[in-house]
Amino acid sequence: MRWEELDREHCSLARTLSVVGDRWTLLVLRECFLRIRRFEEFEQRLGIARHVLADRLKKLTEAGVLEKIPYQERPRREEYRLTEKGLALYPALLALLDWGDEYMSGKKGPPLLRRHKACGHVAHAVPTCSECGEPLDARAMTAEPGPGAPAGFVVPQRPSKSAVDK
Amino acid sequence: MRWEELDREHCSLARTLSVVGDRWTLLVLRECFLRIRRFEEFEQRLGIARHVLADRLKKLTEAGVLEKIPYQERPRREEYRLTEKGLALYPALLALLDWGDEYMSGKKGPPLLRRHKACGHVAHAVPTCSECGEPLDARAMTAEPGPGAPAGFVVPQRPSKSAVDK
DNA sequence: CTTGACAAGTTCCCTTTCGGAACCCATTCT
DNA sequence: AGAATGGGTTCCGAAAGGGAACTTGTCAAG
Structure with missing residues (x-):
């Protein structure tokens, strides 16, 4: 490709x-x-x-x-x-930035902090559900075909058949 | 670089x-x-x-x-x-995905929908402030040097000097 | 009038990375 | 023995990237 x-x-x-x-x-x-x-x-x-x-x-x-x-x-x-x-694109940049702050900073901590103007605190972004407002993580969502899906589109739902999910 | x-x-x-x-x-x-x-x-x-x-x-x-x-x-x-x-990295992927759903889908709409298991709704991610819980957008944050900042680090705070910010 | 400076590109050359296909290797199946 | 399987590695020509020089339009200085 x-x-x-x-x-x-x-x-x-x-x-x-x-x-x-x-x-x-x-x-x-x-x-x-x-x-x-x-x-x-x-x-x-x-x-x-x-x-x-x-x-x-x-x-x-x-x-x-x-x-x-x-x-x-x-x-x-x-x-x-x-x-x-x-x-x-700001949410995407922010999410990448937050990941870098968390996992790629040296011992001293992140080089740049972001302060939320409205509340005045140093903050990071928490992705939350647009419908119920609860925080989202990797396993909180399931995928399903949408209106733009090509014919015969399959969403993989399980691990490879011979693997046992931990 | x-x-x-x-x-x-x-x-x-x-x-x-x-x-x-x-x-x-x-x-x-x-x-x-x-x-x-x-x-x-x-x-x-x-x-x-x-x-x-x-x-x-x-x-x-x-x-x-x-x-x-x-x-x-x-x-x-x-x-x-x-x-x-x-x-x-899930929040970052999700943010990129949501942007694509919004701005890069064809007329038919997004090819894949994500459903929040907990509430059962088709949802997208909303970045919110970790401190006060309000939704964040591009202009809601300011940047400032953090503990890992190099000496003499300057955060650009304004547009180029001769430009008038709209 | 010529020279220089500025901002925003474009061109050129050479090195690195990529796409695609072939090959390799340990092990099991037929 | 021969083929299949899974996870790579090697090779080649094409494309993209790094670095530096060159171009274009305009104004300002000498």
Whole structure:
């Protein structure tokens, strides 16, 4: 399977990854959420090769995650800003960040803390059920085919037949 | 910046991406959460080149996200299972999945629905504040240096100086 | 008028990684 | 003995990435 085929997969994760599932893309988005908007700023902060940066910004723009907004004419210069679609990636970034804080920090602890403006506490994100509000974990959900499922789609429900689930 | 340098970055997102920030790795993890555990199963379901799969499984195992568990001796065969550290990636996968459902589904809607066992409803994840329980979005948080911050670390707080924030 | 600076790319070359297919190896089945 | 099974490794050509130099449009300084 190639990159270009990913977005035709019948899987929302695969489709998401066709947009953001790349080495640099999520780091570019991290910068966007930190209010970085200009080509040179991205380049200097990330140490990314310029043509790779140009490619990622172009793809993110085409995907509707970023938009180019002119901030001056003559010479025309544009900066990149998150769209609504891009802002909606925040929960995903936050979840990855929280995992890194928890499992990848050194002895000293996480390098960056996030404080919830509304309550004033240093906080992390807890995924909760949109319907009942209870916290969710890996085993709290079951999968089932949805309206966009291809014909004959099967959701694997059990471990490999000869394996005994612990 | 190269791959190998990513895990030395003072950023939890970069460190997380040094483990899972690759084209295939998150798809391998998707399969893990669907209870796929064996080399051949991963290969057939993903259509990934075998040596790339071997490499990703090795790296995930070394990172402590998966562990190899023997399911038979003579010949010795092992399968890959999520560790606690791996299971803790569920919120991140779920957030990416939900974003894909929302923004990348075709007209027909998402291909796979997730039902919350506890309440019985089809649901998605809502990130909420660990301290006050309110839902979080992109602008609800501020960043500040934490205990693991490098000396002289600066959190960008404002847009580029000449830009007017909309 | 020429030179320089700036921002945002683009081009070039060389190295690394990937996709696809073939091959390997220990063990069991027929 | 020969084929099958599971989990890899090896090889090749193609694609992507790293790094540096070059381009373009415009203004400001000398």
